[in-house]
Amino acid sequence: MKKLFSPGRRDYTISFGIVILAYLVVQAMILTGNITSSFKGQLVPICAYIVMAVSLNLTVGVLGELSLGHAGFMSVGAFGGIVATTALADAIPFAPLRLAVAMAFGGLLAGIMGVIVGVPVLRLKGDYLAIVTLAFGQIIMNIVNVLYIGRDARGLHFSLLEQRFELGEGGKMIINGPIGVSGVSKLSTFTAGFLLVLATLLLILNLLHSRTGRAVMAVRDNAIAAESIGISITRYKLLAFVVSAVFAGMAGTLYAMNYSTVTAAKFDFNTSILVLVFVVLGGLGNIWGSIIAAALLTVLPELLRAVNDYRMLLYAILLIAMMLFNNSKLKERLLAGRHREVE
Amino acid sequence: MAMLEVTQLGISFGGLRAVDALSMRIEKGGLVGLIGPNGAGKTTVFNMLTGVYRPTDGGIRLDGENLVGKTPHEICRLGVARTFQNIRLFSRMTVLDNVKTALHHETTYTLAESLLHLGGYRKKEREMDARALDILEVFGLAEKNHYTAANLPYGQQRKLEIARALATSPKLLLLDEPAAGMNPQETGELMETIELVRKKYGVTVLLIEHDMKLVAGICEYLYVLNFGRELAQGSPAEVLHNPEVVTAYLGE
Structure with missing residues (x-):
């Protein structure tokens, strides 16, 4: 057998290395009590944002299509997950299992939305996906704002625009229009977030290093050539986009289950752009870059509270520094091993 | 029956008739050249054969199977592969x-x-x-x-x-100016490679080329296109000495 180079192993090693090491360090900090409560409160959001960034990287970096509504899928997953956990509260008393089922439901719902958005738009060439996903994010936010879902002994009740149902004895509103969701039992834990990050990394890295991943990257690099060797452009664009939406939905469930109140406004355009910033600064198509950027840029604003007056200034300087680093010789040198042959 | 049968193929872009009434037959295992001056419509023919453009009229059959109206990835799976000019x-x-x-x-x-x-x-x-x-x-x-x-x-x-x-694993391989930008030595190597590939993989080849040494050296049969219409066809020796073909390339 000829010398074969396998660049993939390195991605796995770095990605899992960073995540597992970070988990152990944080667990040690928790055990020894060396952790501030504000940082502790951010652990689950960090995990959710890592999953958001890695999944958006699949659309933006690997597929090469711009999506400006990733928070929309997060929102669908968040509220879908809340409805699922509330509805299943009696059926599945074991909380971690209920969270896992809720995540699967949130992911499924977001995936269906991905199909609805993707099927018409991904058949087109050009920047249409950016425009439509931008609108999608806004539409989801506005729909959730006028969505009323309640549950009583007779089952789930649902209405749009105004509350058109009366809950029976002992009934409870799950989503209450613009007020959003309140009184959710917090199911998300740092360990659950860590496991979701691991599962996301494993599945997405596996996907990238398979015939499916090659087909998606071929469509990105040259769609006409990809078609000429038998790859259906629409099919693989849709596949990458929907997988990306599913993980965003699961991240949404994880995120929502960390708070007792959640409103639709949390998943607005700014959140979509924030996640896009993680992806661009981490490097397009670079999975472990997304992990670092998402974690760092989520923690940073809190860390900078100590120097409150200069907070936004330092945040901006860091963004510029990361951009410079991405284009620097230093990065090339650090990653020089990437092209060494493996026998 | 020929492997590739193109009958009365034509395509219009608005008022422009880019290819008109082109018919070709390529036998299995053949090595055929498609030549003509710049803008004659050669690449347009390739784009129709591979489904990038849908012909306005005429038919394309590969081993008897109709290719018109199929998408490029379907046509690839039926056995047509190509390279690109750029x-x-x-x-x-x-x-x-x-x-x-x-x-x-x-x-x-x-x-x-x-x-x-x-x-x-x-x-x-x-x-x-x-x-x-x-x-x-x-x-x-x-x-x-x-x-x-x-x-x-x-x-x-x-x-x-x-x-x-x-x-x-194509039956038919379409090469769009494979020697473009190559020096004579590289072109020589390329000619050997094309011959080798044809023998080893038993593939039928249709190529567009401007390098007449390559065309005369390896092609068994030539079609000449000018302004979207067939100007001549035949063996390289016949075609390249055809006064009409020489005029089309060099002018009066």
């Missing part, structure tokens, strides 16, 4: 992955196996590696399998494109 590689992927991508339908496993790397994944990926390296070997690119495609020198990028097309 090289179109998957430039950010490795040389090996460029060829493995073309094996997409050759060795398959399911999406679940892709996501979980289960079952046949490892075995089938190894099979693909071996097949891709075999093909790269023919083009002298096996040693460079881990290079990023964009980092190959120009001549090797052209070769990689042919290797990628061959990996789809």
Whole structure:
């Protein structure tokens, strides 16, 4: 057998290395009590944002299509997950299992939305996906704002625009229009977030290093050539986009289950752009870059509270520094091993 | 029955008649050239044969099967592969992955196996590696399998494109100006490679080329196109001495 180079192993090693090491360090900090409560409160959001960034990287970096509504899928997953956990509260008393089922439901719902958005738009060439996903994010936010879902002994009740149902004895509103969701039992834990990050990394890295991943990257690099060797452009664009939406939905469930109140406004355009910033600064198509950027840029604003007056200034300087680093010789040198042959 | 039968093929872009009433027959195993001055419509013919453009009228049959109205990826799976005049590689992927991508339908496993790397994944990926390296070997690119495609020198990028097309196991291989931008020595090597490929893989070749030494050297039959219409056809010796063809290329 000829010398074969396998660049993939390195991605796995770095990605899992960073995540597992970070988990152990944080667990040690928790055990020894060396952790501030504000940082502790951010652990689950960090995990959710890592999953958001890695999944958006699949659309933006690997597929090469711009999506400006990733928070929309997060929102669908968040509220879908809340409805699922509330509805299943009696059926599945074991909380971690209920969270896992809720995540699967949130992911499924977001995936269906991905199909609805993707099927018409991904058949087109050009920047249409950016425009439509931008609108999608806004539409989801506005729909959730006028969505009323309640549950009583007779089952789930649902209405749009105004509350058109009366809950029976002992009934409870799950989503209450613009007020959003309140009184959710917090199911998300740092360990659950860590496991979701691991599962996301494993599945997405596996996907990238398979015939499916090659087909998606071929469509990105040259769609006409990809078609000429038998790859259906629409099919693989849709596949990458929907997988990306599913993980965003699961991240949404994880995120929502960390708070007792959640409103639709949390998943607005700014959140979509924030996640896009993680992806661009981490490097397009670079999975472990997304992990670092998402974690760092989520923690940073809190860390900078100590120097409150200069907070936004330092945040901006860091963004510029990361951009410079991405284009620097230093990065090339650090990653020089990437092209060494493996026998 | 001929392998490729093109009958009265034509296409209009608005008021422009780019190709008109073109008929061609290519026998299995043949090596046929499609030549003509710039703008004669040669690449347009390729684009119709591969489904990039849908002809306005006329028919295309490969081994009796109709190709008109099919999408490019369907036509590829029916056995037509091509290269491009302006090289179109998957430039950010490795040389090996460029060829493995073309094996997409050759060795398959399911999406679940892709996501979980289960079952046949490892075995089938190894099979693909071996097949891709075999093909790269023919083009002298096996040693460079881990290079990023964009980092190959120009001549090797052209070769990689042919290797990628061959990996789809085509019956008919369309080469669009394979020798463009090559020096005489590289062109000579390319001619040998095309002959070798034809014997080794039993593939039928139709090529567009401006290098008359290459055309005269390897093509068995030529079609000449001018302003979208057939100007002449026949063996290279006949066609290249045809006064009309000489006029079309050089002017009065």
